[in-house]
Amino acid sequence: MKVRFYRILQKQLHRFGIYTIYYPSAKSIHYHLKSKQIIVQNYGLGKLSSSIKASNNHSYYDSLLQKFVPSWKLDISRAFFITESGGGESSLNTFRKVRVDSHWLFEKVYFNSCNDVKRIKWLDKHLSIRLLEFGIKLPELHWTFEGEAFTIAYFDFFDLHNLTSFEVENDLLEIVKRLYQVSEGTTLIKNKYADIEYLNDFINHFEYKNSIKTAENRFLKHGILIKEFEQKAKKSKFIITHGDLHEKNVYKGFVVIDWDNVGLYPIGFEVAFIYYRLLNSGRINNFSPEWLENKFKNTIQVNDWLDFERNFFYFLFIFYSKSYKIDQYQTIEGILIKKLKSYSHHIV
Template sequence: MSLYEHMIHLYDKDIDLYSQKSCLTAKFTGTGYGGINMNSYRILEFKENTLFEKIYFKSWVDDIIIFTKEVLPEVLTQGINTPKLIESKEGENFFITYFEYLELEPLNHTNFLNEATDIAASIANVKLDPAIEFPDGRLHYHKSSFKGKLDNLKKELTPYMSDISNFLNTVDDYINKNVRKTLNHGDLSERNAFKNGKVIDWDNFGLYPLGYDFGKTIGMSEIYKKNELSLQDYLKIEDMIFKKVENLLTRELLEISLPYFTVIFLRHYRVRSRYNDINSISRELLELLKNRLAKLSKVGSHDSL
């Protein structure tokens, strides 16, 4: 038994972990950032196959079981290129999953948005059994770290728009009442979206308004960590995305949902990378959103940005 396996067993004596001695090779790969699993992963090579091991904390077992037992089979059946679950093991403190191991080829930075939004559109089109009982946190994105990102945007732009909090609350309410909720991956970054439509790591999945995955993907795009996103760039991206999801919602609704999620995630990820003049694109997108919403729903005017 390796030191790693010994430590796992010390914390959870009931877990039936694959031993390093039972496979040809066992090696660590990558690292994680979430709080629902150990953030340490192994590739286990056997004679008949190769597996990817991921250890979750038991407190998240309901979410993981819903995904692996209810959502993943539909995702695979409907053509999403993602690893199959081979086996799972449950102990007192851990829930371990063993997925099919896929060879992954990174997307090119310059074409990332096009290919990643192809994957997002395919996921949005997945038809799920309405009887699936999603945990509450997988139905309401406000219960995730999204709320903190939204609050930070409000604080940052209050000097430019005194009623920004009320305005964003109005937009959020409108989206939740009118925009279709679809399956979202929740983290289509360059760590999880790959060539040939391959996608991994569904830890942030949810049933959210269409636009969430797309806005977050724009916000996380590596190309905009080095180059500013102009309003003209955004409008071209928006047009590209609509062509991929026009079977799911109207152009008018995407024109509300997408800039809303984009401005929140763009602000969050660009601040972390010292993005220049983040206020400029944030204010432009919010001005665009304000004008569109006023035209669509006749919401009263707000302070000028």
């Protein structure tokens, strides 16, 4: 009866240019989705949460979280949706700034079907203090509440201050250098955690996964086997890697946020990702193969340099291959291919 009345009212309001959104109760949504496959639940909740965010309906959102995560019991006195944050495939696009007791926290809802929650828990337990010792500031993970479909996580909320255009490249590279130093100074990389798949699976990193097919076709065009370089990367040193370092995740004072993709990736991976983003955004105007040596020769150990350099040019080729339609691509591809052929033993 309520739904029928709402439909009639909605139709009449539309005549006056007033548009409304009808939300079934949280109980109805939970009943409808709980027996569905997780991927269906994620999709349904993702669409619904975007509408909730647009309408700024916190009470409804809270009741939805409570239904899907019964253990979630938090006394939130104030809450704001963060409208400028982007969403990803691994979470709801409804990030919030919430006040609990006298503290402001950042709330994020992760899908359990992804590995992000495992990674941030690992980071918080095993690396966060070590990173602070090296001057890398990151939000502390305070609580997680786990349901069947998703997990609600709470971090420190930082007042962030953007880097100037002159600071972006230098600060990004300084973070990478410090991560390399942390990797060199801790035994956990070489021992207990090196074989954990969700930490070292660079093949499924979002940028690699989205670029590999195009890159493979470009490789074959030049008579190079992509698997040769992929295997060499797998056999090279794995180091602590943020996984998504760019100017929207690094702020003044070496504050680094959004560690969802943290892992142990091949040396050179992160630097290639950063250089690709800087090149693509126009922060670096002209591609230069000498850039790597100029920036890192005094940081990377001699016995790591060959793997570092080869992996850098390989991953840069992978990431940049999606840009094959832009004017300068052919020139850059030619330089990268020449470099990669110098490392290859299998020319088709």
